[in-house]
Structure formats: structure tokens, C-alpha cells
Amino acid sequence: MTSQLNKDNLPEHIAIIMDGNGRWAKAKNRPRLFGHNAGMKTLKKIVRASSDAGIKIITMYAFSTENWKRSPEEVDGLMNIAVEYFHKEVGELHENNVKINVIGNLNGLGKKVREAAVKAMDTTAANTGLVLNIALNYGGRDEIIHAVKALMAEGISPEAVTEQHISDHLYTKGQPDPDLLIRTGGESRLSNFMLWQMAYSEFMFTDIYWPDFEVDVYYKMIENYQNRNRRYGSAE
Ligand code: FPP
Numbered sequence: 434m435t436s437q438l439n440k441d442n443l444p445e446h447i448a449i450i451m452d453g454n455g456r457w458a459k460a461k462n463r464p465r466l467f468g469h470n471a472g473m474k475t476l477k478k479i480v481r482a483s484s485d486a487g488i489k490i491i492t493m494y495a496f497s498t499e500n501w502k503r504s505p506e507e508v509d510g511l512m513n514i515a516v517e518y519f520h521k522e523v524g525e526l527h528e529n530n531v532k533i534n535v536i537g538n539l540n541g542l543g544k545k546v547r548e549a550a551v552k553a554m555d556t557t558a559a560n561t562g563l564v565l566n567i568a569l570n571y572g573g574r575d576e577i578i579h580a581v582k583a584l585m586a587e588g589i590s591p592e593a594v595t596e597q598h599i600s601d602h603l604y605t606k607g608q609p610d611p612d613l614l615i616r617t618g619g620e621s622r623l624s625n626f627m628l629w630q631m632a633y634s635e636f637m638f639t640d641i642y643w644p645d646f647e648v649d650v651y652y653k654m655i656e657n658y659q660n661r662n663r664r665y666g667s668a669e
Pocket of ligand 1: 453
């Protein structure tokens, strides 16, 4: 599907909380992992649609620092889905000039998934198309602590610290902040996602469960964004 979106005022960076996989599966009397597998298919669709629309960066929340509280079966299943995604999709993503960037505490992940993530990043490192940030073992507060520790280790004096210093030590360094946040699944909260970067993002929520999220709804949300007036704290 080629995007019919107006190319003026496109969001440069879209962040997405892919919520509702579990409830989608439950409504069908299926296990939660069935929902996550369906969610991976939606992820593939939305990555393609973002590339087609000329979006520069998307950040997908795949596994948070809090998601370790889920059952071992679900955690293992999600990690296996991540490994499968990196192995199976990297070829097509590479062909489509997509650059994969895994954000989060990679050291806290199992060896298999960490190696698969690093390989996918290495393979696609020189690509110049869509940047696909996949947030894995990611927490917004954890990311800020990581940035503060790095700054302190560099020996910066407290008086010298600026917003730019913090931004430059986040996992998203060098990237513009998200213009638009989309959350599916009916909840209206941030859940520790990109706390620093979302200071001026536009938020959009939908009740649709992530496995049911369709490209036309995605594009409608982008159109809605294009009609919003962003003031960044000014009066005009
Ligand atoms: C939230 O739904 C979803 C997640 C915690 C996982 C998202 C993962 C995918 C979409 C699969 C693709 C993943 C990778 C790693 C490439 P939920 O389980 O919280 O749903 P619920 O609120 O209905 O229970």
C-alpha cells in the first residue's frame, strides 16, 4: 500500500506503545503468546507503512524494564519472538534500507537475544532509510539514570549540565524527539516510555488492540497530527 498522506508536516519521529496483545488473545480464548505473535505481524505492517509514508524514525515499545514481572513463560516467549524477528526480518528490512537500532539495557538481556539484536544492528548500520528503534528492556527512568551516570563518569561539573548533555547521553542520541506518541489498547498512560523525549510530543490513544491495528487507522492518526497546532509553550 502506497501512502496517500500529504508529505507536508509529516511527523519525523513516531513512538508507539503496542498494547493490548494479551486482551486480544484472551477475547479469543487463546494464550497471551498467541497475541504477541499476532502483534509481531502488526509491527511488520506498521514498519512497512512508516517507510512508505516517508517517516524518518519510529520507536516501538517491545519490552519494558517492568515486563520482567510477567510469568517466565511469557517473558521467554517474548524474547523468542524478538530473536525470531531479528533473524527472519532483517533481510527484508535491510533490502528496504531500514536501519535497526535497539534501545534499552542490552546487557540485561539474555545472550541469544542480545547477539541477535547486535547482529541486526550491525547488518543494517549503514542504511539511510527509516530508523527503526526497538525498545527492549527499556525504561525511561533507567535511561535517564544511565545518562546521568555517563555524564558523571565523564567528570562534567554540575553547573555545566544542560538539556543537550542529557539528550546526548540517552539511547536516542542524535535523533529528534518523538513528534507523535500512539498508544493502542485503551489505556491512557506513558508506562515509563521515553520520559525525557516526550516533553512536547502529541499523544494519541485508541481502544483498538495492537493485533487489530490497521494501516488506515495509523495514517488517519498521522493526518490528525498534521492538523494539530504545536505551540511548545508559546502563546501563538
Ligand atoms: C503489550 O501488550 C505488549 C507487549 C508487552 C509486547 C509487545 C510485543 C510485540 C508487539 C511483539 C513484537 C516484539 C518484538 C520483540 C519484535 P500486553 O501484553 O500488555 O497486552 P494486555 O494489556 O492486553 O495484557
